[in-house]
Amino acid sequence: MAQDLDTSSLVVDFVGGAVGHRFRSGEGRGQALAKAVGFSRGIVPEIVDATAGLGRDAFFLASLGARVTLIERSATMHDLLAEGLERARAEGGKYAETVALMTLIHGDSSALLPQLKPQVVLVDPMHPPRNNTALVKKEMRLIREIVGTDPDAAQLMQVALETARNRVVLKWPLRAEPMSVLPKPSHQILGKSTRYDVFVKARIAETTSSVQTA
Structure with a gap:
């Protein structure tokens, strides 16, 4: 890990850049991530992002x-997230409506998940280092500098599988070996460089959109 990186240059931006473009383009439930966490006709899942980043x-x-619910154990990353959410809230309109559905918590997911009794848990740990991939990008190097390498990712997955009521989703590099301690996923959804290992425990009941109560 490089020790001379200036992590102060890292900014969480939900309004501009790629995130803002994705938001404005209206990418929807047909995306792999949306399918993985359980979006379907009449179903809007409640999700805990256990590794918010x-x-x-x-x-x-x-x-x-x-x-x-976003859980982030790095105090630095938590503060960056809080600032990014506040900027999006101040933007108003659909940005503010979206942020109103998000709850940010500073803490360790392994300790918090049993208390939250989540419906769906998304786990996206720092992925195994790969020499010729996105880890060479400055942003990813900065994130790794701040949050470390998530050596307890397998433990977190086990806690998630024990506590989630409906499903757990592991976001993992497309060609990476599965975590040896985990059972075989119910199914996988493959992207260009990422796959979602989906562990289904129970069907998610149909619900009205939570936007109505935001």
Whole structure:
């Protein structure tokens, strides 16, 4: 890990850049992530993002109407997320509506999940280092500098599987070996460079969109 990186340059931005473009383009439930967490006709899951990071997946899911709880144990990353959420809230309109569905918590997911009794848990740990991939990008190097390598990812997955009421989703590199301690997933959804290992425990009941009560 490089020690001379200036992590102060890292900003969580839900309004501009790629996240803002994705939001404005109206990418919806047909996306792999949305399918993985259980969106379908009449179903809007309630989700805990157990490894919030930059919050991009959580913001996307909230933009579809899901209530999302973001857990981040790094104090630095938590503060960056809080600032990003406040900027999006100040933008007003659909940005503010989306942020209203998001709850940010500073803490360790392994300790918090049993208390939250989540419906759906999304786990996106720092992925195994790969020499010729996105880890060479400055942003990913900065994130790794701040949050570390998530050596307890397998333990977190086990806690998630024990506590989630309906399903657990592991976001993992497309060609990476599965975690050896985990059971075989119910199914997988494959993207260009990412796959979602989905562990279904129970069907998610149909519900009205939570946007109505935001």
